[in-house]
Amino acid sequence: MWQSIIDEAPRFFGYYNLIFIGEALLHTLALSFVGAFVGFACGVVLAVLRHERLFALPPFNWLAIAYVEVFRRIPFLVKLMCAFFAYQLLGFKVTMFVVAVTTVILSAAAFSAEIARAGLESVHRNQWDAAEAMNFTPLQTLLLVIMPQAWRVVLPPSFSYTIGFIKSTSIASQIGVLELTYAAKVLNTKGFSAFLCFGTILVLYFLICYPTKLLGEHLERRLAPARRR
Amino acid sequence: MHYTLQFGQVTGYFPYLLGGAWLSLQLGALSFLIGMAIGLVNATALTFGNRLVRAPVHAFVIFFLNTPLLVQIFFIFFALPEVGIVLNPYEAVLIGMSLNAGAYLTEIQRAGFQSIRRAEIEAAETLGFNLFQLVWYVILPHICKVLFPPLSNQFIIQLMTTSIAAIFGVEELTGRTYNINAQTFRSLEIFSITAGVYVVLTMIASAMLFVIGRKLFRVTAKVF
Numbered sequence: 274m275w276q277s278i279i280d281e282a283p284r285f286f287g288y289y290n291l292i293f294i295g296e297a298l299l300h301t302l303a304l305s306f307v308g309a310f311v312g313f314a315c316g317v318v319l320a321v322l323r324h325e326r327l328f329a330l331p332p333f334n335w336l337a338i339a340y341v342e343v344f345r346r347i348p349f350l351v352k353l354m355c356a357f358f359a360y361q362l363l364g365f366k367v368t369m370f371v372v373a374v375t376t377v378i379l380s381a382a383a384f385s386a387e388i389a390r391a392g393l394e395s396v397h398r399n400q401w402d403a404a405e406a407m408n409f410t411p412l413q414t415l416l417l418v419i420m421p422q423a424w425r426v427v428l429p430p431s432f433s434y435t436i437g438f439i440k441s442t443s444i445a446s447q448i449g450v451l452e453l454t455y456a457a458k459v460l461n462t463k464g465f466s467a468f469l470c471f472g473t474i475l476v477l478y479f480l481i482c483y484p485t486k487l488l489g490e491h492l493e494r495r496l497a498p499a500r501r502r
Numbered sequence: 503m504h505y506t507l508q509f510g511q512v513t514g515y516f517p518y519l520l521g522g523a524w525l526s527l528q529l530g531a532l533s534f535l536i537g538m539a540i541g542l543v544n545a546t547a548l549t550f551g552n553r554l555v556r557a558p559v560h561a562f563v564i565f566f567l568n569t570p571l572l573v574q575i576f577f578i579f580f581a582l583p584e585v586g587i588v589l590n591p592y593e594a595v596l597i598g599m600s601l602n603a604g605a606y607l608t609e610i611q612r613a614g615f616q617s618i619r620r621a622e623i624e625a626a627e628t629l630g631f632n633l634f635q636l637v638w639y640v641i642l643p644h645i646c647k648v649l650f651p652p653l654s655n656q657f658i659i660q661l662m663t664t665s666i667a668a669i670f671g672v673e674e675l676t677g678r679t680y681n682i683n684a685q686t687f688r689s690l691e692i693f694s695i696t697a698g699v700y701v702v703l704t705m706i707a708s709a710m711l712f713v714i715g716r717k718l719f720r721v722t723a724k725v726f
Binding site for chain 1: 513585658668679
């Protein structure tokens with residue numbers, strides 16, 4: 274069995290296959306990092322909307338809480354299918370890539386909202402009181418007082434969640450987005466050994482995720498929250 | 503937009519869908535329990551083993567934490583037959599999910615092990631406990647309280663992850679949704695109902711775990 278894999282390897286790692294896998298790799302990276310960044314921005318907005326000392330306008334904070342609670346509890350695959358059929362129903366002609374990005378953003382927003390909320394709550398309430406005593410508007414409080422202190426709490430866990438989103442993008446292969454998992458399936462269908470196809474893809478995913486995880490751990494040590502109030 | 507949502511056509515399938523939810527629950531619970539066993543062995547090895555034991559366990563954990571579950575199961579399902587191990591979809595999904603959960607639960611349980619005080623272990627060693635007795639009688643009762651919230655979260659995540667089994671044709675909640683979709687073509691309706699079922703299912707599980715944690719271990723943390 275090993276012999277057949279070794280015999281097949283030069284053909285598998287041929288020029289066109291490498292181009293194909295490289296393109297798939299770029300799509301996976303674009304999908305996960307665009308999704309994670311935009312989703313993170315949306316998540317911060319959600320966390321601000323539901324925070325009781327910032328913009329606690331009744332319909333919006335309830336909606337933000339409902340969104341977070343509901344979208345964290347739907348599996349990625351089901352969310353993907355819902356987004357897929359919802360785009361169809363609304364009559365937009367979009368590529369599968371856009372559907373997948375939308376799904377990553379939807380789930381990243383829900384998960385990041387929780388991280389951002391933990392970050393906002395990590396700032397001591399005296400800081401909020403002080404900002405209020407100095408007659409800061411909520412926006413000024415957020416931008417000048419809270420965020421400079423909260424970001425060190427928020428950043429490290431958001432890296433480990435990003436790994437989760439990278440791994441979730443493998444499910445996007447189900448609607449035919451050309452990303453790593455889909456590439457592996459296509460190559461496997463072309464007759465290459467499954468051991469080689471899926472093994473290569475596993476290694477590639479590992480090479481994306483593991484450095485991200487190490488970076489997150491490094492930041493966590495560097496940014497260990499200062500013990501001050 | 504020439505499409506009207508018609509939930510009436512799919513509501514008849516609701517009992518069939520709930521049967522799928524029951525299978526999801528079984529798959530989630532079973533893989534979680536096997537993962538717990540794997541994690542317990544691994545965490546014990548990481549905490550008490552020498553370097554020769556720790557290295558492969560560490561490699562296992564790092565590998566499974568940093569690759570997608572879907573591709574892991576693809577590998578188990580399609581690549582293992584090349585070495586003569588043929589599995590049916592349910593077995594492949596169960597093995598993949600158990601190994602994946604095992605890696606996460608190793609990390610969680612190792613963190614729990616580290617929360618033990620050195621003096622407690624020394625006391626047990628003085629009493630002549632062997633490794634099994636040390637783990638079973640001293641460490642486990644102590645870390646139940648510390649570990650309950652992250653383990654509950656992991657269980658909820660495991661419950662949602664079972665939807666991946668649908669890709670391999672296991673007829674759990676999402677798999678049955680695919681079937682109903684193929685029969686009725688009321689796609690958005692049935693998938694949104696399934697999403698709702700997942701939300702309700704995990705909310706019930708969260709609430710139950712919260713009550714259990716409160717009653718048994720006096721945990722006050724929120725579950726998922």
